[in-house]
Amino acid sequence: MPKEKLNPEVWVDRYSDYLYNYTIVRVNDHEVAQDLISETFFAGLKSKKNFKGEASERTWLIAILKRKIIDHYRKKNSKKGKAEVHIDYNDQDAEGEWLEERVRDPFDKTAEDNMENEELGLAIMNCLEKLNDKQAAIFKMKTIDDFDTEAICNEFNITPSNLWVIIHRARKSMAECMEKTWLN
Amino acid sequence: MNLFIKCEEANHSCDKNQYKEASFWEIIKLNFHLIYCAACRKYTARNMKLTRAFKKSNIQTLPDSYKRDIKERLQKEMSKPE
Numbered sequence: 001m002p003k004e005k006l007n008p009e010v011w012v013d014r015y016s017d018y019l020y021n022y023t024i025v026r027v028n029d030h031e032v033a034q035d036l037i038s039e040t041f042f043a044g045l046k047s048k049k050n051f052k053g054e055a056s057e058r059t060w061l062i063a064i065l066k067r068k069i070i071d072h073y074r075k076k077n078s079k080k081g082k083a084e085v086h087i088d089y090n091d092q093d094a095e096g097e098w099l100e101e102r103v104r105d106p107f108d109k110t111a112e113d114n115m116e117n118e119e120l121g122l123a124i125m126n127c128l129e130k131l132n133d134k135q136a137a138i139f140k141m142k143t144i145d146d147f148d149t150e151a152i153c154n155e156f157n158i159t160p161s162n163l164w165v166i167i168h169r170a171r172k173s174m175a176e177c178m179e180k181t182w183l184n
Numbered sequence: 185m186n187l188f189i190k191c192e193e194a195n196h197s198c199d200k201n202q203y204k205e206a207s208f209w210e211i212i213k214l215n216f217h218l219i220y221c222a223a224c225r226k227y228t229a230r231n232m233k234l235t236r237a238f239k240k241s242n243i244q245t246l247p248d249s250y251k252r253d254i255k256e257r258l259q260k261e262m263s264k265p266e
Contacts, residue, residue, distance in 0.1 A: 011258070016251055037246075041254060124243055183234065
């Protein structure tokens with residue numbers, strides 16, 4: 001297998017939406033998510049030399065991002081300890097059980113749904129990466145951001161029939177990519 | 185107007201319909217086509233599942249301005265001598 005190489009020029013176009021969807025379900029704050037992602041890219045650039053080419057570029061970036069997310073939680077929690085009142089536990093003196101108390105109800109359906117949606121979202125993002133860059137950009141604008149056909153045509157300087165050909169091809173490869181796991 | 189359409193046109197209407205951009209007449213012709221064309225029935229079913237998957241996933245994209253900004257900053261950082 002050829003060793004993976006890093007191409008920071010294409011990171012933003014290729015991976016930023018994937019990283020965003022990965023982050024937003026974990027930090028639940030748009031601004032924070034954006035900050036963490038830009039920090040991740042810069043940290044990646046700085047430690048470029050450490051990349052051994054064994055993992056894919058995206059896996060490597062996700063590994064950095066995970067650390068950033070953990071750091072974010074640490075900072076948040078240490079601030080909480082100083083300035084804010086703690087969550088009210090049932091028994092202030094009881095030690096050792098606080099974590100369990102905070103674990104979500106295992107029968108909480110929304111939590112389960114969110115988790116499944118996250119996996120689905122990342123699966124979609126994964127398949128989007130297999131499209132070529134222009135195709136992906138147009139397909140995303142149309143399908144995720146709900147742009148008008150006309151607006152996209154103007155932006156990319158293409159005709160509506162060009163656009164529909166691109167959309168058709170994109171939808172076909174997306175369906176193929178997702179079929180086995182998600183479209184049954 | 186002809187009620188019979190080719191598969192290519194049927195698929196095109198189906199694509200448009202995923203974005204609510206197919207006209208009433210296009211939808212009629214598509215549905216009529218689907219009565220006798222198994223291949224397009226399969227395409228349409230898959231296409232609709234894909235649309236549903238996108239809706240269900242709640243995926244979002246980052247704003248364009250943000251992406252451009254980061255790209256510029258990364259470029260700058262990269263052009264710095266090491």
